[in-house]
Amino acid sequence: MELLIINLPKSKERRVFQEQQFLKVGIQPTFLQAVSIDQISEEQFNAEAFGWQRPLKKVELACFLSHKKAWQQVVDRNQPMLILEDDAVVVSDIVQLLEDIQSQTLNLCPDLINLEVRSRKKIVSKKPACHLNSSGYKLLDLFQERTGTGGYILFPTGAQKLLEKAAHSAAATADAFIFSTYNLNAYQVEPAALIQEDQMIAYGLSDTENFESTIGRSENFKPTYKSVYEKKMFRKRRVMGQLQMACRYLQVLFKAEKRFIFLDKSRF
Structure with missing residues (x-):
């Protein structure tokens, strides 16, 4: 399975970090040049950043467009790819996990498999959809995710669904866009990989933070609005989005649970 890492050319220390991380496990990564905010004109920003539930920051739009480039790569190559942001840290047995996913999940027909955990509860199936025998991981049906596009396996069918949605839907934060695409057949790896x-730091894996994301984080962002009318329109879209999430939860209520995904620190 090919590994595709989204990286800005100026973030050389991140590229070195990823090269060293995957050298240890014998994987040669491919780097995809991320879209930078300098590449987004004011015209493009005004056309694409104001159709979601709140105005996007330019860095958030750049992040979305970077992931969109990665989806196109999956379609063009017609094979599943592991897509990572350049600050992702993976488990030491990532190779075995990827081999198990390729050999043991064909009957599930996955569109997307999320590897990440990020300090927030997810809505997942009560029972595993699949046990990966060699590596000891399991796959859960992933019904609702709120944050996190640090690393996921995307299959050609999933990439096509995302690109089709992007053709007629407004840009959003990458995680919100992906995980509100409810026709994706999505799964979550547990323990998180x-x-x-x-x-x-939050998960007890380090005492210090080495670098902040250059692709974009949306937590705690307070948007500004041009007018009261614009604010009302964004609020309306947000309410509709919340209603869609609530309906999604009701649809899977009896087979799902909302909980944190377990992380095994010994695997890192």
């Missing part, structure tokens, strides 16, 4: 570097 990936964590972003800024979460390592």
Whole structure:
């Protein structure tokens, strides 16, 4: 399975970090040049950043467009790819996990498999959809995710669904866009197989944070609005989005639970 890492050319220390991380496990990563905010004109920003539940920051739009480039790569190559942001830290047995996923999940017909955990509860199936025998991981049906695009396996069918949605839907934060695409056949790896570097302190994997994300974080962002009318329109979209999430939860209520995903620190 090919590994595709989204990386800005100026973030050379991150590229070195990823090269060293995957050299240890014998994987040669491919780097995808991320879209930078300098590449987004004011015209493009005004056209694409104001159709979601709140105005996007330019860095958030750049992040979305970077992931969109990665989805196109999956379609073009017609094979599943592990897509990572450049601050992702993976488990030491990532190779075995990827081999198990390729050999033991064909009957599930996955569109997307999320590897990440990020300090927030997810809505997942009460029972595993699949046990990965060699590596000891399991896959859960992933019904609702709120944050995190640090690392996921995307299959051609899933990439096509995301690109089709992007063709007629407004840009959003990458995580919100992906995980509100409810026709994706999505799964969650447990124990989590990936964590972003800024979460390592929270999970007891590090005492210090080495670098902040250059692709974009949306937590705690307070948007500004041009007018009261614009604010009302964004609020309306947000209410509709919340209603869709609530309906999604009701649809899976009897087979799902909302909980944190377990992370095994010994695997990192």
